[in-house]
Amino acid sequence: MLPDRSRRKQIEQVVVTAEQMRQIEARIFAAGMPVAALMEKVGISIARRVQTLYPYPQVRRVGVLVGPGHNGGDALVVARELHFQGYEVLIYRPIAKLKELTNQHAQYAESLGIPHFEAIAPLQDCDLLIDGLFGFGMERQITEPIASDIHQLDRWSMPILSIDLPSGLHTDTGEVLGKAVKATRTFCLGLWKQGLLQDRALEYIGTVELIDFDIPTADIHAVLEAPKVKRVTSDLAIATLPLTRPPVTHKYKQGHLLLICGSRRYAGGALLTALGARASGVGMLSIAVPESLKPLLNAQLPEALVVGCPETDNGAIAQLDLPEGTDLESFQAIACGPGLTLEATPIIQGVLNNDCPLVLDADGLNILAILGTQKLSRRSSPTVLTPHAGEFKRLFPDAPSPMQDRISAVREAAQTSKAVVLLKGARTAIANPSGQVWINPESTPALARGGSGDVLTGLLGGLLAQATAQHISVDAIAACAAWWHSQAGILAERERTQIGVDAFTLTQFLIPVLHQSVG
Ligand SMILES: NC(=O)C1=CN([C@@H]2O[C@H](COP(=O)(O)OP(=O)(O)OC[C@H]3O[C@@H](n4cnc5c(N)ncnc54)[C@H](O)[C@@H]3O)[C@@H](O)[C@H]2O)[C@@H](O)CC1
Numbered sequence: 001m002l003p004d005r006s007r008r009k010q011i012e013q014v015v016v017t018a019e020q021m022r023q024i025e026a027r028i029f030a031a032g033m034p035v036a037a038l039m040e041k042v043g044i045s046i047a048r049r050v051q052t053l054y055p056y057p058q059v060r061r062v063g064v065l066v067g068p069g070h071n072g073g074d075a076l077v078v079a080r081e082l083h084f085q086g087y088e089v090l091i092y093r094p095i096a097k098l099k100e101l102t103n104q105h106a107q108y109a110e111s112l113g114i115p116h117f118e119a120i121a122p123l124q125d126c127d128l129l130i131d132g133l134f135g136f137g138m139e140r141q142i143t144e145p146i147a148s149d150i151h152q153l154d155r156w157s158m159p160i161l162s163i164d165l166p167s168g169l170h171t172d173t174g175e176v177l178g179k180a181v182k183a184t185r186t187f188c189l190g191l192w193k194q195g196l197l198q199d200r201a202l203e204y205i206g207t208v209e210l211i212d213f214d215i216p217t218a219d220i221h222a223v224l225e226a227p228k229v230k231r232v233t234s235d236l237a238i239a240t241l242p243l244t245r246p247p248v249t250h251k252y253k254q255g256h257l258l259l260i261c262g263s264r265r266y267a268g269g270a271l272l273t274a275l276g277a278r279a280s281g282v283g284m285l286s287i288a289v290p291e292s293l294k295p296l297l298n299a300q301l302p303e304a305l306v307v308g309c310p311e312t313d314n315g316a317i318a319q320l321d322l323p324e325g326t327d328l329e330s331f332q333a334i335a336c337g338p339g340l341t342l343e344a345t346p347i348i349q350g351v352l353n354n355d356c357p358l359v360l361d362a363d364g365l366n367i368l369a370i371l372g373t374q375k376l377s378r379r380s381s382p383t384v385l386t387p388h389a390g391e392f393k394r395l396f397p398d399a400p401s402p403m404q405d406r407i408s409a410v411r412e413a414a415q416t417s418k419a420v421v422l423l424k425g426a427r428t429a430i431a432n433p434s435g436q437v438w439i440n441p442e443s444t445p446a447l448a449r450g451g452s453g454d455v456l457t458g459l460l461g462g463l464l465a466q467a468t469a470q471h472i473s474v475d476a477i478a479a480c481a482a483w484w485h486s487q488a489g490i491l492a493e494r495e496r497t498q499i500g501v502d503a504f505t506l507t508q509f510l511i512p513v514l515h516q517s518v519g
Pocket residue numbers: 021025038039042067068069070071072073074099133134135136137138139140141142143163164165189190
C-alpha cells in the first residue's frame with residue numbers, strides 16, 4: 001500500500017468516464033466490499049465535510065434532494081448523520097420507487113421522524129441543500145416535474161452541495177441533460193469524473209473537491225489502460241519543469257529557441273511571446289522579427305539575439321535572414337505565429353519543411369488552416385498546435401465541436417494531424433497523436449485577454465527547447481506550460497483583481513508563481 005500522501009497525489013491525477021468508474025466499482029464489490037458499507041463510508045465523509053463547511057447552529061435547516069438510485073442513498077446517509085448532529089433535515093423525494101438499498105435508508109429516515117415531500121416547495125426556507133438526485137452514469141434527459149423543480153432552485157439563494165456531480169450533468173461530456181442543478185460545491189466521489197473538467201460544465205459545478213474513499217490503486221490501473229485522461233496537478237507539472245540544472249553546463253546546453261513573430265502592425269505580439277520565452281529559463285533566445293521591430297525587441301530583451309528580417313510593404317517578415325552558419329535545424333525548438341499576418345505564409349511553409357520541434361500559434365495556425373493539416377504528417381519532429389476554439393474549427397472542420405465535448409475534439413484532432421494539440425479554454429485540454437489527453441484543472445477568466453496566448457507560446461517554446469535533452473514527452477511539456485501559465489494568472493488575479501491581469505502583467509508573475517508552488 002502506498003503512503004497516504006503519495007496515493008492521494010496519484011488519485012488526483014486520474015480522470016474517469018462513467019464506464020470506467022463502473023468497472024472499477026465492480027472490481028471493489030467483487031473483491032468483497034459490501035455496497036452498503038461503501039455507501040456508508042462515502043455518506044459519512046460527506047456529512048463530516050458539510051459539518052465543517054456549514055456548522056450547526058450557524059446553519060440549521062438542511063434540505064436533502066433524494067433520487068431513486070445510490071446517489072440518493074448517499075444523500076440519505078448524509079441526511080441521517082446531519083439529523084443526529086442536531087440539524088433540522090427535510091427530504092425532497094420526487095420519485096417514489098427507490099433502489100433497494102436507497103429504500104432501506106429512506107425507511108430508516110422516516111422512522112427517525114425526518115419529514116419527506118414529493119414537492120420542492122417545502123424546502124424553500126432551508127439554509128442549505130444537498131443534491132443527491134442523480135449521480136454518475138446518468139444518460140436520460142430530466143423530465144417533468146423534476147425539471148421544473150430544479151428550475152425553481154435557480155431562483156432560490158441558498159448554497160447547494162452536489163454529491164458526485166450536479167444532477168443532470170452527463171458524466172463524460174459535461175452536457176446538461178435537459179436541466180441540471182447549479183451547485184455551489186460538488187463533492188466528486190472517489191475519482192475525478194471527466195465531465196467535471198469540460199468547459200460547459202463549469203457554470204454548474206461550483207468548487208469541486210474529491211472525496212477519497214480509498215479505491216485501491218491496483219483496481220484503477222487494472223481498468224485504466226493507456227491512453228488515459230490526466231489532470232495536470234501541480235506535482236505533475238513541477239516534475240516536468242527544468243528547475244535545476246547540472247552544475248557544469250553552458251547556454252547552448254540549456255536549449256536554443258527561435259521565435260518567429262510580429263509585424264509592423266502587431267509588434268506587441270512579438271514582445272509578449274519573447275517575454276513568455278524569457279521566463280521559461282531557456283539558455284539562448286533568438287527572435288526573428290521584421291527589421292523595423294528590432295529596436296523595440298532589443299530595448300526590452302537585452303539578452304536575446306534579435307534577427308531583423310527584410311519586410312514586405314505592409315511590414316510582415318518577407319524572408320528569414322538568419323545569421324551566417326545558422327539554419328532552422330540549429331535550434332532545439334521554434335515557436336512562431338503571434339502577429340505574423342497571413343503575408344508570412346512562405347515563412348511558415350519553410351518552417352514546416354524543416355525538422356525542428358515546432359510550436360505554431362495564431363497566424364501560424366491560420367496559415368496552416370489554409371495549407372492543410374496533412375502537411376504535418378510529413379514532419380519527423382514534433383509539432384505543437386495551440387488553437388483557441390475558433391482557430392480549432394478552422395484547422396479541424398471535421399472534428400467534433402470544441403464547444404461541446406472538448407476532450408473528444410482535441411483527441412481526434414491530435415490523432416488525425418499527428419501533432420500535439422493544445423486546445424485553449426477555461427479548462428485547456430492537450431492531446432497527443434496516441435490519444436493521451438491532459439486537462440489543466442485550474443485557471444481564471446482573468447486570462448481571457450488579448451496577448452495572453454502569445455505569452456503561452458513563448459513559454460511553451462522555451463520549455464520545449466530545454467526539454468529535448470531530458471526525454472520528456474512533448475504533450476507533458478505542453479501540459480506543464482498550460483499549468484504554469486494559468487497558475488501565474490491565478491496569482492496575478494489574487495494580487496491585482498480579475499481585471500488587473502493584462503498580458504504584460506502576466507509575464508511578470510511567471511517566476512513568482514514558481515516561488516509559491518515549488519517553495
Ligand atoms: N462509484 C462508487 O463506487 C460509489 C457510488 N456511490 C453512489 O452511487 C451513485 C451512482 O448510483 P446509481 O448507479 O444508482 O445512479 P443514480 O443514483 O444516478 O440513480 C440511477 C437511477 O435513476 C434513474 N434515472 C436515471 N436518469 C433518470 C431521469 N432522467 N429521470 C428519472 N430517473 C432517472 C435510473 O433509472 C436509475 O434507477 C454515485 O454517483 C454515487 O453517488 C456511492 O454510494 C458509493 C460508491
